[in-house]
Amino acid sequence: MIASNTSCIVERFSSFTPLNETETKLLAALESDPREYADGACLAEPGSRANRFFTLKSGWACATRTLANGQRQILDIFLPGQILGLREMSFEYNLSEFRALTNLVACPFPRQHLSDIFEQSPKLTDLFFMTLAQEQSMLIERVVNIGRRTAAERLAHFIVELKVRLNQTSEQFSLPLKQSVIGDTLSLSSVHVSRTFKTLNQRGLITMADGVVRINDLDALVEFAGFDRSYLEGHCHWTKNIDMAAAAS
Amino acid sequence: MIASNTSCIVERFSSFTPLNETETKLLAALESDPREYADGACLAEPGSRANRFFTLKSGWACATRTLANGQRQILDIFLPGQILGLREMSFEYNLSEFRALTNLVACPFPRQHLSDIFEQSPKLTDLFFMTLAQEQSMLIERVVNIGRRTAAERLAHFIVELKVRLNQTSEQFSLPLKQSVIGDTLSLSSVHVSRTFKTLNQRGLITMADGVVRINDLDALVEFAGFDRSYLEGHCHWTKNIDMAAAAS
């Protein structure tokens, strides 16, 4: 059976700016076709035509690139409410592969739905622009993370980022990822991820058991990771102008 | 004195889709205020209000992040015709620093100009969306590069990418970057960049002298770097629909 029928996307977007009925309907169209995918299932192949995107309703997914020598790099971890493949929109073919990291429910929708939104609602267009910009800043943080931080700092940063993105207020949350997946995200071997968890544990920063991370000392962890949450905080700036323009006309 | 008065942005955008007079004028407004900056000059500080962007008319620039411990990571290398800070648009404050890598000419413009464009031209909005998506795919390629390739592969990939972005058809081009800058881009020490140039040279792939790279065997270099140019090739998909809609109304 298929999970909840509230729209994750509408929920997320309306947290930035109020949406009218038309806008809500346009967005809801993106989530009209919920389907289940099993852990490990592939939602889109690299190189296939980029004419279908997904909204993620529940579960975790990722975008990956696989190199000729078989090495894998995970580019994004997607959480419910996100759109899979937004950046591929401007490309003829998918550059990356989209894969389920847990059992999940996602809604495929054709490119045309996005085109409709761009034609009909400048406000929503802005919000999509913002979404893309936010994704980009996460990517930048990943470049910094992989390029300039040690294994322990990377893992600490990764955990804090997830905690913030999950909107977790309690000091523990479920992390349903294999260590090999975490490794492919942070450019570490799975073996070293294991070691690094141990290190963070020994430093008294986190405890990991049964797929649940417990953050013992958030401030220390944030400090240790060099984490600055501002890169996750997108704004919708010019929407007001557009609203005013619309009201004036 | 200030360089050429043709608009780089108009040129770049019109290579994707034809622009009418209004659109050209809107874009040209972004380049109305050319200014010179010296090599090493800082165009925008991290943490400052993100209300001013730049178009780059000539010279090279970069976006960087500096960590608490002083390490630096270069996030983008900007070439003429690009916009500096597009992704910061959805943020209240700049996340990164923008710095001149050569003497250059750039045109600052206020956020309002972009807002105007978004309000007045869905077609240009699409093109900006595409630009952002293209930047994002370059960033992804950088993640893969830093995360999963050896120093020699990274440098090879970097050089091929620049060659393609510069639209260079000849087998050599000017690379006005210090090795420390290349290192900060590829997450290598400047010392190791030096060594890596030597390695590539010994393999007969490139020759570097006097700030000029000569590519001896492009096919071999592309093969060695694992380079696939498709990530640089953005498309403008739904513009046609919008044109048709506009024509119909």
Next chain:
DNA sequence: CGTGGGGTTGATTCTTATCAATTCGGGTGG
């Protein structure tokens, strides 16, 4: 001539990958 910045080279150290062996935990089938 000095001086200084960038580039090169060699020696050493550190971090992380790789390989191999072992443990742990969750199914499955007898």
Next chain:
DNA sequence: CCACCCGAATTGATAAGAATCAACCCCACG
């Protein structure tokens, strides 16, 4: 309930890649 299997996690030993440190060269520029 137990034996078995399998994938994941852990641990240790070793090796490779890149950083760091230090010395030196080269050259442009005063």
